[in-house]
Amino acid sequence: MSFSKHHYLHIFYYDLLYFFKILETSVNVLIIIPPVTQDETVAVGGVVTLTCNVKENDNSSLQWSNTAQQTLYFGEKRALRDNRIQLVKSTGTELIITISDVQLSDDGEYTCSIFTMPVRTARATVTVLGVPGKPVITGFEDAVQEGGKVTFTCTSSGSKPPAKLHWYRDQEEIQGRPDVVESNPDEPTYTVTSELTLTVTRNDNNALIACAVDHPSIANGDKRTERPLSVLFSPSVSIQPESDLPREGEKFFLQCVGNGNPEPTAFVWRRKDGELPPMAKVDDAFLHFESLNKSDNGVYECQADNGIGMGDVTHTLLVQEAGVNAADPTVITTPSGVDHAVIGGVVAVIVFIMLCLLIVLGRYLIRHKGTYLTHEAKGSDDAPDADTAIINAEGGHSGMDDKKEYFI
Incomplete structure (x- = not known):
């Protein structure tokens, strides 16, 4: 069988067409960008949001799958009957879903896929935090005597990753022994234990000893348990x-x-x-x-x-005398025997001084009265009264003022 030149040209044309079709497909594959996701962390009982984005889409569908590769949503269609999983948004370039009441079993890798030729995927790791339980303090039941030692033990279970324990006396943090971490059977959580030993003084009486749990799943600070310390002294x-x-x-x-x-x-x-x-x-x-x-x-x-x-x-x-003004802070009390001795001595001095003054005054008055009588006798011959006699006796003149002395 022989083929014409026209027939060969026709075959070449179709081969060329097929080549360009393959080339076009290869180019399209090369320009398709894989979807974009991000890892999420959530505590047990919380809500996690899974977001998948692509920049361009050729009308291919987006799909979310769980850790067991079960389809959760294919575009707008729910594939798994789990009411905790809800659709938030579905477009040609974006698929967003939420999982509420998250459990430890939800921990793992989730897959977002776009069904192109070939299929493109991206993974998002969901880390589920195990929330630690409220700490329990044991090992101290009765009061301890001053100078004695007391040991507290603090335990918290259910944390993932392991929690950290801190000790406090009132508001001051104090150092306990290093935490002991143990895995819990049949679940991916941990039990953490710490001990605190104190030598107590009377200043520790009624102090609050607290154990606090530090963990990323606790949003509003720490969980703590307090125990009052009783010290006998x-x-x-x-x-x-x-x-x-x-x-x-x-x-x-x-x-x-x-x-x-x-x-x-x-x-x-x-x-x-x-x-x-x-x-x-x-x-x-x-x-x-x-x-x-x-x-x-x-x-x-x-x-x-x-x-x-x-x-x-x-x-x-020290008892005050009844007549002392109690409001006067300058009053100083002394014992009874000392009071009487001081008072007697003061009275004796005052009486002695008064007697001396009376004696001196009496002698002065007596002497002064004798001088008056003598002068009165000298001038009594020519004087009509005693005063004039005194003046005459002293040689007084008519041009001088009269001097008079009065006796009561």
């Missing part, structure tokens, strides 16, 4: 008087105040320089005086006992 004691200026004849009391844990219940009153005054009555933490007297002055001691230990303190009582 002997009392520190003070005496509070009813007033700062107790006065003779008044009722008065001293109160013994003990600060300890537990509060002291037994009180003992003593007087340093002897027995308690007969009018002083002991009533537990109070020492009552029915009517104060200078003899009540002295040093009083109170001893308080709370079963853990004892504390004592002293107070000096």
Whole structure:
């Protein structure tokens, strides 16, 4: 069989046409850009949004598939019957879906595909965070005595990735032992444990010891549990008087105040320089005086006992005289014997000075009166009265003013 030249040209034409068709297809494949996705992180119970975009599309459909390669949405059509999965937007260049009430089983890689020749895909990793449970503090049940040691244990379960634990005393962070992390069976979560050991003082009494969980799934700060710390310690004691200026004849009391844990219940009153005054009555933490007297002055001691230990303190009582102005802060009281001695000495000095003045004044008056009588006798012969006689006796002149002396 022989072929004409025209026949060969016809075959060449179709071969060329087929070549250009293949070339065009190859070019189209080369200019198709794969879809774009992004990774997402969500806590258990939250909502995650999956977005898939392409710049250009030749009317091919977009599709989202889950970690098991099950189709979730093909364009606008739901493929998997799961009401947690909802369509947000579907266009030729974009497919957006949401998954609500996310569970740990939703963790993994999701695939977005565009059905071109060949099919193009992109993957998005969804990281599901396991939310840690509220921490539990154990290991401390009863009060501890001052100077003793106490150990707290804090535990939190269900975190993914493992949570971090922090210890606080009131608002101050304190250092515990390093966290111990254990995997939970049958689920991809962890249990975290930390210990704190303290040597306590009385200043730690009623302090709040807190354990806080730090985790990226906790949006509003940390989760924490607090426990009050109870420390037993002997009392520190003070005496509070009813007033700062107790006065003779008044009722008065001293109160013994003990600060300890537990509060002291037994009180003992003593007087340093002897027995308690007969009018002083002991009533537990109070020492009552029915009517104060200078003899009540002295040093009083109170001893308080709370079963853990004892504390004592002293107070000096100085009774003011009844007539002293209690509002005058310049008044200084002294013991009774010293008061009488000082007052007696002052009175004696004043009496002596007055006697001396009276003696000097008497002698002066007597001498002055003798001079007057002598002058009166000298001028009495020619004078009509005593005054004139005195003037005449002293050689007075008529041109001078009369001098008169009056005696009462």
